[in-house]
Amino acid sequence: MALKISLKEYKRVDLLAVDGRIDSSTAPQLDKALQKIIDAGRFRIVVDLSDAAFMSSAGLRALLSALKQVRRFNRGDLRLAGVSPKVKKAFELAGLLVVFQVFDNSVDAVGSF
């Protein structure tokens, strides 16, 4: 099943909301959406995972790849919002909770920039 991805462009931040399962089938969609933002020269990104039902290592790879790109030259950051306990476990296992800044909701995450 395809991932539903919606993008809101704020003046300083792009908010990407993801709805569905993020696995090896759908992670390329997430990767593409993040890459499009980065290619447009926008490096402050919030990924809202409130409606992400599942996260596999393929999803983590897409987020980690984008994070590395936006943090290059201190030009930006990728921050996460609305991470459910189920999705959080994947980040914990991979040791990525110390790498990403995580916020309870997208308003706080957008406001943090």
Added chain:
Amino acid sequence: MSQKYSLSVSSQFERLAEIADFVADAACACGLNEDQVCDAQMAVDEACTNVIEHAYRGKPDGTIHIVCERRGKEFLVTIQDFGARFDPNKVQPPKTGDPLSKRRIGGLGLFFMRKLMDRVEFDFSSGPGNRLTMAKKIKR
């Protein structure tokens, strides 16, 4: 004799959601609690992703056969494929404590399977392909 739940699917990433639903139903029926069901789903997702990527090298016409069952106090998942042999000893574990600049992107699948399940065993003695058995102790 315990009941077995089985599913055969083609080697396509698009089938991962169906596999996850199947594992959730079987794991629930075998008595795993909600957290354990999620762990089993994630481990099987990673295992099947490895089968599609490495054993079948992305070819969509391979077969993945999955059997779930309760044996004593364990939930067992067996995943059989008929693709190229996969040597788990060649996979370097990820360095999850490294800073961002040193993080390798990838290599997490097998690591996740081992973390999420109590036992992960590969068996190459029963014909072609790979036979993976993963076990999780049933907690109530």
